[in-house]
Amino acid sequence: MVKQGVVPEDLNRPFFEAANEGRLVIQNCSACDRLHFPPRAACDRCGSGDNMEWKQMSGRGKIYNYGVVYDCPVASLKEDLPFNLAAIMLDEDPGILMYSHLPGVPADEVPVGGAVQVIFEATANGQKVPEWQVVT
């Protein structure tokens, strides 16, 4: 599955630059030690906007749950229907979720709760994004 190309913006550029380097980084408020994803201008807990830093993650997580997409609004993904769409909980903080197509896992054969490891996948314009593979 080739996803639409991504054009990073100021707020999320460190996330995408790290992805191109094969690293998963997540915004963290150093004032109250709280992770944030998607990136935000200020901490949703302490309100600080001056202490948002990027913190490298282990790249390990677990599958929260999933759906199987049969009707997708994104034109470039339609030829791949149906496909898995899972929410991944980061090991560092299960409150942080990231989406995944779970490459290599047949549709609707997703091991809920199973361990996953991040990989980085090139989108249509070459920008890499995190994806997740089931750890066997």
Added chain:
Amino acid sequence: MTTQMAPESMYRSTEGLGVWEHRGKVASVGIGHSPTARRWDGRAETSVGALSIQALRTAIADAGVSPDQVDGLVLVPVTTTGAHWPEDQPVPMDVVNAFNPTDDPLDGVGQLSAEWIIKNMPELTNVKFTMYAPGCMSAAIVVAAQAVGDGLASNCLVLKGWHNLEGRYNHGGISASDEVPGSFAISPGRTLWGAPGCFGTALQFAQYCTKYGKNHDMMAPFMQNSRRNGLLFPEGYWAQHRPEQLTPEDYLSSRWIAKPANLFDNDIPIMVAAAYLFTTADRAQDMAQKPVYILNHASSRGVARSITPTLEEVEAETAATGRKIYEGAGITADDLSFENMYDGFAQFHQFHIEGLRYRGMQPGDALDFYQTDISIEGPNPILSSGGNIGSGRSRFWMHTDCMQQIQGRAGARSLTGVKPEIAVSGGPMPMGGNFTVWSATPD
């Protein structure tokens, strides 16, 4: 007259506010609905503006007031079911000029302003208060109730209109582009991963099934009941255009959109408008219809921690909403005769009613409850309006049904297993919505 969006201070969105200061002092006395249609056919008389005028005039007449007695108007300016007027297509000026236009030609076609309504309802000669509410009738009701209680208006119209244009929304624009901004790629909602609109709810429902050992098949009695109730709602889309019962087999054999959500788990977008007339409890005594008193309004403003709300976040928010609803109304769950919580994705109705602890339900109980008698003839009616699944996407059938049931004019849909005295309606989303408690008496 400049119309402002209602300030957040008009909503009761936190716990601990106590009983609503206007409890039982505001009443609904008039209901007006337009006909429904699947899509706009391009004619002036079927535009969202025309439908809205029709609904407003019907509500005024239903209440038995003269138009010059109306002094307030609360409406939702956004009327789209998802599709906006295409930028590359001219707005049909024959339609625009069939009315008294404002400076914006989309007014009455793809949106509604208070100015447009006033210009096209010259009989409304004394409107002094206008205000906008976001999104849904549920929000407009809250704003109007608070406005009447606060004395900003005495006889206040409440309006929500919907337009539904050709095409599949969210399939054009950024979904069809080769590149997307980073903020879209990893934003809550649609994202680079191609989540359809119902995906977030489907994911919560999947987790619900995992957590409580339930499955999608258990939704079938609820879906059947909703369509049945909807077909008894003569104002609704299915009753007017496709009077077909939905069998469990029909439901379970429908195509998936985002498994475990299928086609029928999504409501059908339509053209329609509805209006109500709110007044003070004192004035209501002299009007044509039995007053339906408002005991409270409450709002939820949940924010997901990450890219999509989890089941756990939803359950916490709906439980808090239930507490706010009861606290402000001065009632308990045992006082509810029936419920009309939102269902525009069928799979979050159970989150709403579990949050209410309706009929003693706890999280994880609703799908088992659906296997019991949930009909309008039974002691535990579920969604007596049939909701958006039963009548199409308007997000206001639930409110109309609460009023009609309490007024004793719900016709073939009338509850017979319970005496309709106190009900709650509202929505849309479990993480963010507005809810109203309706009562046959002011105390």
